Structure formats: C-alpha cells, structure tokens
Amino acid sequence: MINAQDFLPEGVSNVNVSDDEMVRVNAAAVEATKSILRRRSPGVNIVRFLSAAFYLRDDVPISIGQAVGHIMETHMVEMAQFSVMTGKVGMDELEDDELVMYGREFMRFFDACQNAFRGLTSLDIENLRFSELDISNILITCKQLKHLRLNNCDSGDPSTLEVEHAHLSELSIVNCFLEQVKLIWLPQLTQMTFDGWINYQDPLVLGHVPLLETVSLSNIGYSFHNLVKLSEFLSTTSIRDLKLGFNSEKIWVQPECLTGSLASVFRQLRFVNLVNIPEGCDLTWTMFILEAAPLLKELYMTVWDHSCIMETDEMTRKAESYSENRGVEWDSASSHFQHHNLVTLIIFGFQSEDYMVSYLRRVVAAAVNLEDVFLYRMLECNHCQDDRPFRFPRTKRQRMSLKKRVTAGIESFAIIHARSVLRSDHLEKIIYPECSLDTSRRMLLSQQ
Structure with a gap:
C-alpha cells in the first residue's frame, strides 16, 4: 500500500498540508510505487492487494495510474484501490471554482489511465464537481468496482444520481449536493451510506438491491x-x-x-x-x-x-x-x-x-x-x-x-x-x- 500521507513530515497532517508539501510527497509516492512494481516479474506473481493514495496535483496521478495500469496488464491483480485526495478538509474550505478545477483534473487523470480504472475494485474520491455524465462514465469503465465512496462531490446544481453496476457491493455518498439518488440495478450491493440530502420528498429511490442489508443514513433536519x-x-x-x-x-x-x-x-x-x-x-x-x-x-x-x-x-x-x-x-x-x-x-x-x-x-x-x-x-x-x-x-x-x-x-x-x-x-x-x-x-x- 502506497499512501502519500506517509511521506508527510512529522506534525503535518491532511488538515494542514501545504501545496509544496503535496507536490513533494506525491513525487515520493510515485517513486515508491514504481520501485515496488519494478521488483515484480511479469506473469509470475499474483498481486493480492494494490492500493495507492495520493493528492490530485499536476501529473503525478497520471504517473501513478499508468504504473498501476502497466502492472494490471502484466499481472493478475485481485484487488486494486485508488484514494484521490485534494488536501482540503470540510466543505467550508472550498470555493466553487476549486471544485470545478479538481473535477477537471480528476477526469484528465481518468481519461489518461483507462487501463488502471478498468481493473479498480475500490475508488475513494473527494471534493470534485463533475459534469452530468462523468460519474456514469466512471461506473461504466470501472467494471470490476466493488467499493465506491463519494465525499463532497456534485454536479453544481441539485441533480439526480442514477447508479447501475453489476459488482458494486459498498456505496458511500457523503455531503454530496444531490437532490435524489436512484439505485437502479445493483444486484451485489450489501452496504450503503447516505449522509446529507437536500430533498425530503423521495431523496432515495431503491430499485433492484436484493442483497442490501447494512444502511447508514444521516442528515440535518431543519424546521x-x-x-x-x-x-x-x-x-x-x-x-x-x-x-x-x-x-x-x-x-x-x-x-x-x-x-x-x-x-x-x-x-x-x-x-x-x-x-x-x-x-x-x-x-x-x-x-x-x-x-x-x-x-x-x-x-x-x-x-x-x-x-x-x-x-x-x-x-x-x-x-x-x-x-x-x-x-x-x-x-x-x-x-x-x-x-x-x-x-x-x-x-x-x-x-x-x-x-x-x-x-x-x-x-x-x-x-x-x-x-x-x-x-x-x-x-x-x-x-x-x-x-x-x-x-x-x-x-x-x-x-x-x-x-x-x-x-x-x-x-x-x-x-x-x-x-x-x-x-x-x-x-x-x-x-x-x-x-x-x-x-x-x-x-x-x-x-x-
């Protein structure tokens, strides 16, 4: 498991990390990822778990994504996870233009690393503003995805998120500016978290979710x-x-x-x-x-x-x-x-x-x-x-x-x-x- 936060200086956390430190620790994470992957002989070992957590800065995500995509092409990878961080904690820290910028940077990363995303089993993303079809395209590409966490991700205006996926088993939607979530067809979904909705008239529509057994619902009730x-x-x-x-x-x-x-x-x-x-x-x-x-x-x-x-x-x-x-x-x-x-x-x-x-x-x-x-x-x-x-x-x-x-x-x-x-x-x-x-x-x- 490679986590850029592991390279932060003592006393620095994701709450107070600077842009310069993000660039530095991201670079260290890239080198660590490439070093570990170079040691594996193609076609010999099964990779049981491959996890990378990094900041959405410059071209570093693409470097990591391409390295991970390469090992997916040459090895059997059982589980692969991306945790994409922005270094911002809490919605109050972010302006609308920052959300838009992070959303565009993520989609640039996504478009450049299709091989890696096709093999992902877990994706954790935060503070992104997508265009209307971006999340659907991500779900279509990530065919092996089992775990998806969206934190403070939206499309600008209140919108409806429709989710269909053959293998998704855990879905977490936290502080996303959504009017409605429709779980249309999720035959493997067992766990769901829905934290913060804006519409109190049918905010959650459950379709085909025959295995859903663990549900977490949180919200602020106004007068x-x-x-x-x-x-x-x-x-x-x-x-x-x-x-x-x-x-x-x-x-x-x-x-x-x-x-x-x-x-x-x-x-x-x-x-x-x-x-x-x-x-x-x-x-x-x-x-x-x-x-x-x-x-x-x-x-x-x-x-x-x-x-x-x-x-x-x-x-x-x-x-x-x-x-x-x-x-x-x-x-x-x-x-x-x-x-x-x-x-x-x-x-x-x-x-x-x-x-x-x-x-x-x-x-x-x-x-x-x-x-x-x-x-x-x-x-x-x-x-x-x-x-x-x-x-x-x-x-x-x-x-x-x-x-x-x-x-x-x-x-x-x-x-x-x-x-x-x-x-x-x-x-x-x-x-x-x-x-x-x-x-x-x-x-x-x-x-x-």
Missing part, C-alpha cells in the same frame, strides 16, 4: 422539513444493520405505528445505532423501532449536543431555519408490549436525568430477555471543548441509586453497567462507515 417515514424511505429492503444520524439537530424520522410495510422493512433487523440524538429530547419515539423489529438484538444510541458539528450562532440558526424544537413525540407504544430478543442496550452520553431514566425503565420493562445495559459518559471530541456539568453516576452509591430508579416495580435480570472506560467491542460498533478508522478511534470518553 421546514417533513419527517421521513422509514417504511417508505427503505421500502423493498429487509435490512439487518441500521444507523441513523441526527447531527445533534431535529429528529428527522417520523415514528410510525406498526404496519405491514414497516414490519417488512424491519423484519430482519438485528442491530440499530442512533447517533447524535439531541440532548434533552424525549427518547420514547425510538420504541417504535423495537415494536417493528422483533429480532433486534442490540440497540446503541449516542445522546450528544456535539458543539463542533452544530451551528451555534443564533442569527445563522434563525436565518437558515434550524429547528428550536428538536424532539419528536410519540405516544403509541403499548404499555403491554414485550420484546423477546433484545439483549444489549448501550447509551453514550448518559445523564441521570428524568427523561433518560424514564426511557430506561420503558426499555427494561419491554425487553423481557435484556441481559446488559451499558451506560457511558459523553464521547469526547478532539476538536471541541465542553465544560458543561454532566450528571453521570460515578460512585457506587450513585450507581445503586440509579439501578433502584430504573428497576423499581420491574422484574428484570438485566445488569446495568455505568462505565468510564470504553470496551473495544463497543468501539468497533460505533466506527461509522463515512469516518476513517483513525478519526473514529480518537472518539474517547469524557472524563468530566
């Missing part, structure tokens, strides 16, 4: 947005793993009474992860997922007003119609409802507040075979400071008091764990598909 019905949003699927992200803003999901269509969507659901639910909001609405998913085994949720991803300026919030009422109400949960398969409930950002304790009582009463409840403090972000008082049961006495509040009058064998150290298996479950492994591992527990 003027209609709530999304998952029975319609995910119709024709039967997913096993579901992540819903709310960016610490308005809950954009419409709680639904149990219907045949909702039951069909959730009939195979085993794992749910609810991310960045705003603090202070009634959590009862999540019970509709339990009612509709009888096979659900694990429920994770993070309750967090994550300040560095939130818009905190009051004037901006008002001008852009952020919602001040971020919760959603639902009173349809049956008092006699029982769930027989949920064994684990995990809450990150737990506080000993009435609304959280009341929710815990409701889940513990309904989930008759619940085994473990793990309560964690707030996650800690390296990019923001939060010195708010935080009511977490730190002492043995506080934990015993919490347990009494939760289980009073309820017969349950569930063990309540209030922890300050994050278990590794729980960390693995909250590593989001749209985040890098390094980014996710930096999410620690607050020691407040």
